[in-house]
Amino acid sequence: MKKSLMAACLLAGSVTGHAGINNLIWDNVAYDNPVYTSTGALAASAQGYVVSFWVQDTINGLICAGVDTFADLRYEMSDYAGYYIYESVEPGIYEPGQGTTTFFNTPDNGSLYTEIRVWQYFTDGQPHTQQDFDLILAADLSTIEGIWNAAVAAGVSHGTTGGSTATDSLGTPVTGLVDSYSSLTLSASAVPEPSTYAALAGLAIMAYAVIVRRRH
Numbered sequence: 001m002k003k004s005l006m007a008a009c010l011l012a013g014s015v016t017g018h019a020g021i022n023n024l025i026w027d028n029v030a031y032d033n034p035v036y037t038s039t040g041a042l043a044a045s046a047q048g049y050v051v052s053f054w055v056q057d058t059i060n061g062l063i064c065a066g067v068d069t070f071a072d073l074r075y076e077m078s079d080y081a082g083y084y085i086y087e088s089v090e091p092g093i094y095e096p097g098q099g100t101t102t103f104f105n106t107p108d109n110g111s112l113y114t115e116i117r118v119w120q121y122f123t124d125g126q127p128h129t130q131q132d133f134d135l136i137l138a139a140d141l142s143t144i145e146g147i148w149n150a151a152v153a154a155g156v157s158h159g160t161t162g163g164s165t166a167t168d169s170l171g172t173p174v175t176g177l178v179d180s181y182s183s184l185t186l187s188a189s190a191v192p193e194p195s196t197y198a199a200l201a202g203l204a205i206m207a208y209a210v211i212v213r214r215r216h
Contacts, residue, residue, distance in 0.1 A: 024065065024088045024104075024178055026053050026116065031180035034082030035070075035118055037157060038188040042082030045069035046129075048122030049186075050136060051084050052144055054162070056113035059105040064144040067137055073130045084116075106171035114178050115162025118186060119151040155190025 028034060035043040035051070043049040052067045065088040071080035106112050121136055122128050139147070152158055161181040165173045173179075
């Protein structure tokens with residue numbers, strides 16, 4: 001049922017390319033393997049959660065390939081909190097639906113490691129909308145690791161899981177999708193002080209400013 005309901009939401013295009021050029025797709029709807037909070041509830045972006053996507057580049061190391069909200073906000077389907085469908089795009093120019101190819105240095109006839117990192121970006125206890133995430137979704141991807149590290153250090157609810165996907169002679173995942181990860185249950189929040197939330201929001205503003213400077 002989930003597959004059929006969400007199929008129309010999957011961004012058009014298949015994973016194609018040459019060695020080191022990949023457009024990766026993360027899709028836990030296909031595997032029916034959602035992300036849970038420490039209480040057992042589905043991780044909802046309406047409750048402040050975001051998911052980031054990472055690739056082990058053979059030259060540059062583990063790099064962020066994108067950030068997105070869960071399907072409850074991204075696709076306005078409240079029953080699909082904890083689920084995501086994300087197609088990587090060129091870092092720093094994310095436009096939903098454009099399907100821009102991202103360039104990764106990936107192993108030919110080898111094993112490509114990828115992972116997701118999830119954290120509670122908003123910790124104010126208020127319901128949130130897609131527009132509330134505009135800054136973090138527009139942030140330069142090179143800054144996401146710093147935002148993630150700050151969130152973890154602050155003790156917000158977070159978690160990560162990953163795995164390896166076989167690649168063909170072109171360095172492209174054999175399955176066309178990033179393989180299913182182990183089930184992910186997030187840590188309990190340390191209930192950060194309001195000042196911590198403000199600091200995290202400030203990081204997103206600075207990350208967005210990086211993009212603005214680069215475009216001018």
